[in-house]
Amino acid sequence: MHRLEPTLKKILKTKQDYPNQLSNRENSKLEFKETFNLGSKVAYAKTMAGFANNCGGYIVFGVKDSPHTLKGVNANNFNAVDPVKLTQYLNDHLSPEIEWEMGNVNVGGVELGFIYTSEATEKPVICTKGDGALKEGDIYYRYRGQSTTIKFPELRSIIEARLERERRAWIQHLDAISKVGPTRVGILDTVHGQILGGGAPFLIEESLLRDLKFIREGKFSETQGDPTLKLMGEVKPIHGAVVEKAIHIGIHIDDLYSSFLARRELKESEALSYLIETGFQNTPFTPIHYFLSMSGESKESAVAKLKAAPVPLPSIRNRIIRRISGTETIKPVGSINPALPKFKASDQDQVLRTLAESGNQKLYRTKVVKVLRESPKIALKLREHIERARLLEAITHVGEKIFKKNKETYLGLLLDIYNDAFTGMEGGEKTLFRKVISYADEALFST
DSSP: OOTTHHHHHHHOOBOSSOTTBBOOOOBTTEEEESOOOGGGHHHHHHHHHHHHHTTOEEEEESBOSSSOBBOOOOHHHHHTSOHHHHHHHHHHHEESOOOEEEEEEEETTEEEEEEEEOOOSSOOOEEOSOBTTBOTTOOEEEETTEEEEOOHHHHHHHHHHHHHHHHHHHHHHHHHHHHHOGGGOOEEETTTTEEESSSSOEEOOHHHHTTEEEOSTTOSSSSSSSOOEEEOSOOOOOOSOOOOOOOSOSOOHHHHHHHHHTTOOOOHHHHHHHHHHHTTSSOSOSOHHHHHHHHTOOHHHHHHHHHHSOOSOHHHHHHHHHHHHTSSOOOOSSOOOSSOOOSOTTOHHHHHHHHHTOOSHHHHHHHHHHHHHHOHHHHHHTGGGSOHHHHHHHHTTSOHHHHHHTHHHHHHHHHHHHHHHGGGOOHHHHHHHHHHHHHHHHHHHOO
């Protein structure tokens, strides 16, 4: 039984006089489809984005329209659908990434299928690449019985809720510091297992370090707030002689990105620790091939060690494993025109002028691709004058051969953006940056 089946059974109600018909109507959390067809993924994506930007919801398959008659789905065919294909499509067209899952539910003796989309922790989810009914730059929202472009009141509510969460989190942090006293507050260094400040360093026993993990992004505690640390396990005193040593556990996600962009040389044991640590993050977009190439491990051995790691989110680990094996790759973000426009990419003034004349994001992105391919050092010089999101998207269109040829410039460009802007990026742009990092990693180290 799928974990969501009991919940959905409580939601779906049949009519007393017509037990083969549902009394439910489509609403902000429920949509019905008569059949499931992966060819309709555009419509599913739009609805799922709408659910993610509201409070989450279900697409239920096997229900006829007007009235909502229970028809059922072929469970074998529905369950045979490879979720990777839909996941890749969603990730190629929506950002930040949405969480979803498929399952079956039996209602009135009829087998139905469903796709459940969770409420997004980082709102709004934005369409980053157009496809039919999906329009690049649009934000979809689930209203009563339909998913459509968001209206101003709902968008304002999302923005205000985000600001309020940040405000509450800062108040909680400052309130905690004021109660303890600034001279008594320490900073936990999970890399070396020390608490610094507020007195002598406090050493953490090595086996406990792995139990110190960031809880799900967007949560300050079990119920609310912003990112914090959660202690999983018991704190026990260390008896006898204590030997202080540095171990490669508790690596920050910042270390994963900065090590790759700065092309930091790592020992094999260090590189393996970094690779295993990617499975403990809340994103699959990390430079895994870089660490694998320095670890001395085969793909098979690395996959086995990742499978053995007690990761908190197996779905993230599974995607990393698929990336290692090559069954999941990073696709170019956004679309570009087939033919590059004609202008002198080495002339800074002409580049700025032609970018300013772009009528839409697709043309702007296409022009940036031309600059990156033909005069990458100009793109580096003009970085602060080019729309950052379009610049990042364009990097994923340069092609593996050109990327390898100009890797020093491209990685230097990404390192500058990371140092100057990553911390202040909104959730969607952070996801985009992570995808670009992963694209660069694949272009340089996946073969």
